[in-house]
Amino acid sequence: MSSRKQPKGKIRPPKKPNSADAQFNDNWDRLAQAIREIHKKNASILSFEELYRNAYNMVLHKNGDKLYNGVREVITQHLEEVAVSQVVPAFPLSGASSSQTNPNGAGGANFLKVLKTVWEDHTTCMLMIRDILMYMDRVYAKTANVPLVYDLGLDLFRDTIVRSQNYPIQNHLLEVLLQQIKLERENEIIDRTNVKASIDMLLELTDASTKDTVYATDFENKFLETSSEYYRVEGQMLVGEYDAPEYMKKVDKRLNEEEQRVRHYLSQTTEPKIRNIVEEELISKHLKTVIEMENSGLIPMLRNEKMDDLGRMYKLFGRVVKGHDEMKSAISDYIRELGKAINETVTSNTTAEGGNAASGDKQTGATVAVRWVQEVLDLKDKFDKVQNLALSNDKAFQTSFNEAFEYFINKNSKSPEFISLFIDDNLKKGLKGKTEEEVDSVLDKTITLFRFIGEKDVFERYYKQHLAKRLLLGRSVSDDAERGMIGKLKVECGYQFTTKLEGMFNDMRISSDTMTDFKEYLDKSVLEKPKLDLSVTVLTSTFWPMNLSASPRCNLPPELTKACGTFQNFYLGRHSGRRLTWQSNMGTADIRGSFKARKHELNVSTYQMVILLMFNDKQDGESLSYEQIKGESDIPEADLKRNLQSLACAKYKILVKEPKGKEINPGDQFNFNNDFTAPLQRIKIQTVASKVESEGERKETREKVEEARKHQTEAAIVRIMKDRKTMEHNLLIAEVVKQLQSRFMPNPALIKKRIEALIEREYLERATGDRRVYNYLA
Amino acid sequence: IQNLSDDISNLRKDTSNCDVKILVGREPNIKEFKAHSLILSTRSNYFKTAFSPQWASKEDGFFISNQPDISPIVFEVLLNLIYSGKFSVDNNENNEISFVDILIASDKLGFLEIYQHLE
Numbered sequence: 031m032s033s034r035k036q037p038k039g040k041i042r043p044p045k046k047p048n049s050a051d052a053q054f055n056d057n058w059d060r061l062a063q064a065i066r067e068i069h070k071k072n073a074s075i076l077s078f079e080e081l082y083r084n085a086y087n088m089v090l091h092k093n094g095d096k097l098y099n100g101v102r103e104v105i106t107q108h109l110e111e112v113a114v115s116q117v118v119p120a121f122p123l124s125g126a127s128s129s130q131t132n133p134n135g136a137g138g139a140n141f142l143k144v145l146k147t148v149w150e151d152h153t154t155c156m157l158m159i160r161d162i163l164m165y166m167d168r169v170y171a172k173t174a175n176v177p178l179v180y181d182l183g184l185d186l187f188r189d190t191i192v193r194s195q196n197y198p199i200q201n202h203l204l205e206v207l208l209q210q211i212k213l214e215r216e217n218e219i220i221d222r223t224n225v226k227a228s229i230d231m232l233l234e235l236t237d238a239s240t241k242d243t244v245y246a247t248d249f250e251n252k253f254l255e256t257s258s259e260y261y262r263v264e265g266q267m268l269v270g271e272y273d274a275p276e277y278m279k280k281v282d283k284r285l286n287e288e289e290q291r292v293r294h295y296l297s298q299t300t301e302p303k304i305r306n307i308v309e310e311e312l313i314s315k316h317l318k319t320v321i322e323m324e325n326s327g328l329i330p331m332l333r334n335e336k337m338d339d340l341g342r343m344y345k346l347f348g349r350v351v352k353g354h355d356e357m358k359s360a361i362s363d364y365i366r367e368l369g370k371a372i373n374e375t376v377t378s379n380t381t382a383e384g385g386n387a388a389s390g391d392k393q394t395g396a397t398v399a400v401r402w403v404q405e406v407l408d409l410k411d412k413f414d415k416v417q418n419l420a421l422s423n424d425k426a427f428q429t430s431f432n433e434a435f436e437y438f439i440n441k442n443s444k445s446p447e448f449i450s451l452f453i454d455d456n457l458k459k460g461l462k463g464k465t466e467e468e469v470d471s472v473l474d475k476t477i478t479l480f481r482f483i484g485e486k487d488v489f490e491r492y493y494k495q496h497l498a499k500r501l502l503l504g505r506s507v508s509d510d511a512e513r514g515m516i517g518k519l520k521v522e523c524g525y526q527f528t529t530k531l532e533g534m535f536n537d538m539r540i541s542s543d544t545m546t547d548f549k550e551y552l553d554k555s556v557l558e559k560p561k562l563d564l565s566v567t568v569l570t571s572t573f574w575p576m577n578l579s580a581s582p583r584c585n586l587p588p589e590l591t592k593a594c595g596t597f598q599n600f601y602l603g604r605h606s607g608r609r610l611t612w613q614s615n616m617g618t619a620d621i622r623g624s625f626k627a628r629k630h631e632l633n634v635s636t637y638q639m640v641i642l643l644m645f646n647d648k649q650d651g652e653s654l655s656y657e658q659i660k661g662e663s664d665i666p667e668a669d670l671k672r673n674l675q676s677l678a679c680a681k682y683k684i685l686v687k688e689p690k691g692k693e694i695n696p697g698d699q700f701n702f703n704n705d706f707t708a709p710l711q712r713i714k715i716q717t718v719a720s721k722v723e724s725e726g727e728r729k730e731t732r733e734k735v736e737e738a739r740k741h742q743t744e745a746a747i748v749r750i751m752k753d754r755k756t757m758e759h760n761l762l763i764a765e766v767v768k769q770l771q772s773r774f775m776p777n778p779a780l781i782k783k784r785i786e787a788l789i790e791r792e793y794l795e796r797a798t799g800d801r802r803v804y805n806y807l808a
Numbered sequence: 809i810q811n812l813s814d815d816i817s818n819l820r821k822d823t824s825n826c827d828v829k830i831l832v833g834r835e836p837n838i839k840e841f842k843a844h845s846l847i848l849s850t851r852s853n854y855f856k857t858a859f860s861p862q863w864a865s866k867e868d869g870f871f872i873s874n875q876p877d878i879s880p881i882v883f884e885v886l887l888n889l890i891y892s893g894k895f896s897v898d899n900n901e902n903n904e905i906s907f908v909d910i911l912i913a914s915d916k917l918g919f920l921e922i923y924q925h926l927e
Contacts, residue, residue, distance in 0.1 A: 078863035079874055082854065086916055161857045164918070 054093050057084040061097070061162070062104050068158045069108045071151075081162040094170030098179075101163065105183060109190035112148055118197050120144035122206060138206035142224035145203065148191065149231045156183035188235045188244060203228065204249060208256050211291070215260065226295035233297055245297055253296075254303055257288075261311035269316050273326035275339040278346055281312045285349075305349075314350045321360050328360050332416065340420035358427055362434040365413065369438025372405045376442065396451055402442070403452035407475050410435065436482040446489035447728075449479055454496040457512060458505045469511060477518050486523060487742070487773045488735050493519075494575040497531060501538050502567060502616045509535075523772060533573035541567040544601070551600050564593040568601065568610070576613055584614045584636075584665045587643050615669055623684065625706045632684065633714040637665050637673040642684065645702040653688065653699040674700065676715055682708060684715070739774060743784045746770055748793055751806035759785075759802045817892030819844060828859075830873040832883040839880035841887060845871050851890055854918035877916075882909045889914075889922055 064081050067073060088097045122137030160167065160180045167178045177185060193200050207228060210220045232245035240247055261284070268277050285308055292301040320343075321328045331339045347353030376398055413431050421427045439445045453476055456469050464472070483489055500506045513535070520528045545565055552559055569576070586594070598610055617636035621643075622629055634642065640663050644654060660670055671694040678687040679694075684706055688699040746769045751757060757765075762785070763778050770776045785804065788794045797803035819825075826842035833839055848855035857863060858873060865872050875883065889895055889910070907926070914923040 073862070076863075077865070078858050082858075083877070158862065161860075161863065164853060164857060165916070168918070 054088060054091065054096070057088050058093075058097065058100055060084050061088075062100060064162065065101065065104050065155075065159055066108075068155050073158055076162075078162060082165060085163050086165045089166050089170045094166060094174065097163075097166055098170060098174070098176060098182075101159070101166075101179060102182060102186065105159075105186050106190055109152070109186055110196075112152075113191055113194055113197055113199065116144055116148055117191060117199055121198075121202050138209050139221050139224055141202060141206050142210070142221075142228050145231070146224055146227035149187070149227065152183065152187050152191075156180050159183065184235055185238070192232070192235060192244060193248075200248065204252055207249065208253060211253070212256070212260065214291070215287070222295050229295050229297070243297075246299070250297075250300055250303070253300070254307060257304055258307045258311060261308055262315075265312045265316055268312070269319050274320050274323040274328075274331070275326060275336070275342070277316075277320055277323075278339065278342045281308075281346060282342065284308055284312060285346075309349050313346060313353060317347065317350070317353060317356050321356055328357060329364050332361065332364060332412075335412070335415070337416070337419040340416060341422075344421050344424070354424070354426065358430040361413075361416075361427070362430045365409070365431060365434035366438050368409055369406070369435065370441070372402060372409065373438060373442045375405075376402045376444070376448075396455065399444070399448040399451040400455050402445075402448050403476065403479065406435075406439065406479060407472075410475065410478060432482070435479075436484070439479065439482045440484045445479075446483050446485050447492045449476060449483065450489055450492035450496050452476060453493070453515060454500065457500060457507050457515065466508070466511065469507065470514060473511075473515055473518065477522060480519075480522060485735075485774045486527070487738060488731070490527060490773075491575065491731060491735055491738075494531065494534070497534060498574050498576070499616075501534060503618060527773075530573045533570060537569050537573060538567065541569075544568060547604075548597060548600055552596075561589050562593060564590075564597055566597050566601075569613075571611075576616070584640055584663055586614065586636075586640065615666075623706075626704050627707045628711070630706075630708060630710075631712045633712070635673060635676075635715070637663070637669055638677055638715055640665065641670075641673060641677065642702075645685075648702065650704060651701065653701045656694065656696055656698045656700070659700065670694075674698075680716065682706070682713055682715055739776065739780070740784060742770060742773065743776055743781055744788060747781070747784055747788060751794060751804065754806070756797065756803060756805045758800075759804070762804065813893060816847070817888075817894070819847070820888060820891035827869065828871045828873065829867070830875060830883070832875045832878050833880045834876045837880065839883075841880075841883060843887065847891065851921065852918040853920075854916075875917075878913050879909065882913050885910055886913050886917075886919070886922075890919060895926075 061081060061084050064076050067076060085097060088094065120141045120143075122141050157180070160178070160183075163179045167180075170176075171178050176182070189195075191199060192203065207225060210225050214220045229245065229249070232249050233243050235244035236242070237244050237247040264284075268280055272280065285305065288304050288308055289301065292298065292304060296304075323330075328340075328343065330336075331343070343357065344354075347357055417423055417428060417431065442448070453473060456464070456472055456476075480486075480489065497512070500512070506512050516528050516531050516535075519531070548566070594612060601610060602608060614636050619634055619636055619639040621632050621634060621639055623632050623642070632642075641659060644659065644662060648654065656674070659665075659674070660667070663670070665673070674685070674687075674694045675692075677683075678685040678700060679692050683703055686701045686703045687694075688701070743766065746766045747762070750762060750765050750769070763781050766781050767776055767778075785794065789796065789804075792807055794804045795807055797805055820843075823842045826844055828843045828845045828848060830841040830843060831838055832841060845855070845859045849859055850856075855873070859871050878886075885895075911923065911926045914926065
């Protein structure tokens with residue numbers, strides 16, 4: 031009593047601690063009671079304005095901290111009760127090891143359901159509490175720097191329920207979540223809503239120290255660890271049990287499932303992480319195993335053109351760092367292997383025919399070349415298809431395939447010749463009944479092979495030879511086709527590459543004009559007309575591949591010699607200062623042969639004509655020996671043999687050879703075959719026009735190419751040095767290689783030799799100070 | 809924009825569409841004000857919450873609000889301020905009205921913009 035009265039002394043200011051206390055207590059009691067009612071879901075009896083006023087008054091009278099702490103206490107107490115009365119009883123029976131005793135996870139699901147309800151109740155209540163404590167949030171929480179009441183509620187829920195110190199709620203929760211996910215991975219149906227509710231809850235709660243979500247701190251790592259282990263085991267199991275396509279389908283499915291899972295009930299931030307784990311465990315770790323699976327891996331897929339499987343592998347393996355590299359190198363190796371096999375059939379063919387091939391069956395040689403190119407083209411087609419259908423036209427794969435093709439194509443030293451022969455084959459008249467479009471598309475493809483050739487200069491040389499024969503023997507399918515092909519080559523290699531080829535066409539055109547003029551000249555002239563029609567093609571020696579100095583000679587019949595003379599006078603009369611050399615190995619002649627049965631018109635080579643005319647002077651049955659023919663005609667030996675072979679051993683046997691046989695040998699005797707018959711009146715005696723070169727010829731071609739390379743290299747060196755005046759050795763070499771590599775790959779030793787030759791001829795000198803530097807001498 | 813604000817302040821006089829009754833002051837000095845829940849909710853979180861389905865108390869289709877701790881004079885000024893954005897004390901014959909009272913009332917009822925403006 032006394033103590034109470036004392037402050038009421040007169041001098042004291044009218045402090046009203048008791049009344050303030052009383053008001054505080056009153057306000058607080060009401061609020062605490064209201065919060066309890068809210069927790070009991072009795073909010074409808076509460077008045078917002080009244081409660082707001084209570085909280086307002088408390089904060090206004092500086093009791094914000096007391097209010098705040100009081101609220102914390104009431105909520106904590108409530109949550110403790112919830113933990114005991116609702117959450118703990120819902121623990122799955124066997125706790126941590128629930129997966130065995132509770133295989134379908136029903137207990138776990140129920141636990142999640144309870145937790146979901148608890149969480150929803152809590153958030154609903156907290157929203158109402160936030161309403162009535164609005165003023166506290168606005169005025170007190172800000173200045174006191176404490177969490178807003180809703181966030182306080184979240185923290186309390188985290189510490190009292192999710193991370194309860196008193197009950198193992200956290201363990202159960204994590205166990206159950208992981209178990210549910212495991213069940214779903216094993217194709218059980220789970221109630222995703224409950225799982226999602228718990229996950230969302232964890233996502234809304236924040237870890238105090240990391241400021242990250244409780245999902246991230248408590249759940250995610252555990253999830254990733256168990257997933258990693260799960261897929262490690264599964265990966266090992268799957269590679270053991272399934273073939274490659276099945277394996278990939280399973281992996282695809284898994285990736286898809288995990289993505290769906292994240293989308294449905296996990297956090298998006300987990301998506302890349304779980305994807306990485308599946309990719310690591312199911313793809314990266316088994317890359318090679320799957321690629322190399324014996325009857326179903328990458329190579330069998332390619333062999334059987336399993337485009338879907340290949341496409342799946344491309345997509346799947348593209349997810350991991352080394353996936354495409356492994357695929358690329360496996361496919362490239364396979365291409366090289368197939369290429370090697372193609373190359374081997376060629377070499378085995380030529381060696382099998384061995385001695386025969388050198389002089390004998392030329393046709394087979396060309397066939398081998400055509401077959402080689404065709405097989406390479408087929409291979410190219412196959413991998414273009416793979417590239418297109420399965421590999422999304424991936425540039426990196428294309429590059430790697432191209433390298434593989436380049437590798438094996440250049441392993442075959444004859445590839446430039448073969449490709450030229452293949453083109454020759456396609457540009458020749460009336461072959462295989464292909465339409466012009468078909469031929470064009472084949473040639474387009476051939477150009478892609480041409481690109482792979484390192485020695486384009488060698489190709490050019492062969493192409494010139496083959497083109498020359500087509501033009502001179504009139505065997506070209508059409509001018510358009512020929513020009514088309516040259517156009518394609520021009521696009522690839524530039525005009526320098528094709529000027530000579532175009533020059534050849536020009537010669538043909540001019541020659542035809544010349545012949546018209548020649549005929550007019552003959553008509554008008556008083557000279558005796560030749561007894562035969564002469565048709566001459568005048569070739570510019572630098573454009574054509576014939577070797578002038580070694581131009582083949584032979585003894586022509588007098589009428590022909592005379593006709594040639596007439597033409598020579600006519601031509602040189604118009605073009606003084608020119609020199610004409612007759613290429614008797616290139617011509618053809620139409621002659622008439624009288625046989626017992628009937629007369630035939632024979633279209634033969636000049637040489638064959640020379641040979642056949644010899645038999646005009648002979649009696650029936652009188653034979654000529656090989657030596658006689660050789661001596662009288664003066665035809666070079668190789669040509670003679672080939673032409674005799676065409677006359678005596680081929681389809682039309684105008685001559686009969688003794689002894690019989692496919693080969694022409696010294697000492698053979700030849701008779702005119704009077705009994706010759708053939709269904710057609712007009713007969714073309716095929717001389718093999720294009721053929722795989724014999725070893726000798728090949729060596730000769732090789733030498734010519736080497737010689738040409740020397741010149742080209744020197745020209746390049748001079749060009750560069752003229753421009754730069756002075757240059758260091760290695761830089762010069764690099765520049766020369768750069769300039770020449772479109773035609774061939776010059777080796778540094780060759781370049782060095784050429785530099786020395788140029789120094790000797792005083793185009794260049796070594797710098798006085800530095801022996802590695804060259805100066806250009808003007 | 810001036811028209812808009814004029815139109816809104818005219819709403820204050822037109823009580824036909826009002827859906828809020830606010831009883832201000834204590835016996836015997838109680839005055840009933842009519843207002844629009846939309847306007848009040850927009851300007852104040854307090855009213856927004858008070859009129860939310862969770863908490864609203866309604867009588868004859870009117871939201872009911874009791875404000876015993878505020879004097880009608882003060883509330884009158886505040887309400888005008890809410891509708892018009894204009895602080896008009898001059899036409900009020902009672903000069904006792906204090907600026908501080910309006911400040912306190914706007915703080916209590918969560919008219920934050922007004923509160924910050926007056927402060």
